[in-house]
Amino acid sequence: MAALLKQSARLGLSGRHGQVFCRLPWALSFQRYMFNANKKILVEMDKSTGVALMKMANPPVNLLNLETLTEFAISMEKLELDKDCKGLILTSSLSKVFTAGLDIMEMCGKSPEHVTEFWRAVQEMWLKLYGSNLVTIAAINGFSPGAGCLMALACDYRIMADNVKYSIGLNETQLGIVAPFWLVTRELRPSLFS
Ligand SMILES: CC/C=C\C/C=C\C/C=C\C=C\CC(=O)SCCNC(=O)CCNC(=O)[C@H](O)C(C)(C)COP(=O)(O)OP(=O)(O)OC[C@H]1O[C@@H](n2cnc3c(N)ncnc32)[C@H](O)[C@@H]1OP(=O)(O)O
Numbered sequence: 001m002a003a004l005l006k007q008s009a010r011l012g013l014s015g016r017h018g019q020v021f022c023r024l025p026w027a028l029s030f031q032r033y034m035f036n037a038n039k040k041i042l043v044e045m046d047k048s049t050g051v052a053l054m055k056m057a058n059p060p061v062n063l064l065n066l067e068t069l070t071e072f073a074i075s076m077e078k079l080e081l082d083k084d085c086k087g088l089i090l091t092s093s094l095s096k097v098f099t100a101g102l103d104i105m106e107m108c109g110k111s112p113e114h115v116t117e118f119w120r121a122v123q124e125m126w127l128k129l130y131g132s133n134l135v136t137i138a139a140i141n142g143f144s145p146g147a148g149c150l151m152a153l154a155c156d157y158r159i160m161a162d163n164v165k166y167s168i169g170l171n172e173t174q175l176g177i178v179a180p181f182w183l184v185t186r187e188l189r190p191s192l193f194s
Pocket residue numbers: 060061063097099100101102103104105122123124126143145146147148150170171172175177178179180183
């Protein structure tokens with residue numbers, strides 16, 4: 001963990017004036033590779049350190065829609081298959097939003113099949129993060145409501161930008177969504193689970 005945090009500092013993930021800056025070398029060596037399927041999830045993997053930097057890049061607020069969640073799951077699978085990858089830093093490419101959470105429009109006026117597929121993708125996202133073999137760190141560089149908070153909770157460690165304007169929390173009850181029992185016991189009340 002200490003090594004990973006040192007690494008995140010070396011990469012430039014340092015909190016200052018409420019921002020988490022991500023400075024990366026412009027020149028990518030052979031030890032570094034990048035991938036993205038549809039550019040909603042950007043991944044930069046540094047083989048020399050074993051640390052991958054994953055940035056959500058879906059402006060204006062990094063909504064987690066079906067497309068983004070699917071791309072996220074594929075990106076996680078690729079990193080899990082890379083034997084050189086030991087750790088993952090999850091952050092946002094935007095300046096003040098980590099992610100605004102689930103795209104409410106994905107649950108509104110859609111067919112039951114679509115909604116089922118969407119919630120399956122939400123669940124898959126959680127399983128991929130919570131069940132990851134990688135050491136996972138959420139570098140929360142902005143607002144992180146709903147599923148943004150869920151993502152952060154599913155990581156092994158969380159670092160949040162020091163800015164009183166930014167909020168984080170599970171606000172889904174305001175939308176009539178109830179967190180399932182297993183989620184509450186696993187992440188919010190782990191003592192109940194053991
Ligand atoms: C495995 C798990 C299974 C089950 C788990 C079940 C439940 C527990 C776990 C998680 C549940 C999560 C549910 C959710 O995530 S619901 C969404 C919660 N999110 C919010 O309530 C965020 C609301 N948004 C904001 O507060 C703000 O947008 C902001 C602070 C993030 C950013 O503010 P800005 O001023 O910068 O930007 P805006 O002008 O407000 O927004 C721009 C644009 O985006 C639209 N938008 C924002 N958020 C959402 C959203 N969540 N869904 C759809 N659309 C959104 C906003 O309306 C603007 O659109 P227009 O430009 O006006 O068209």
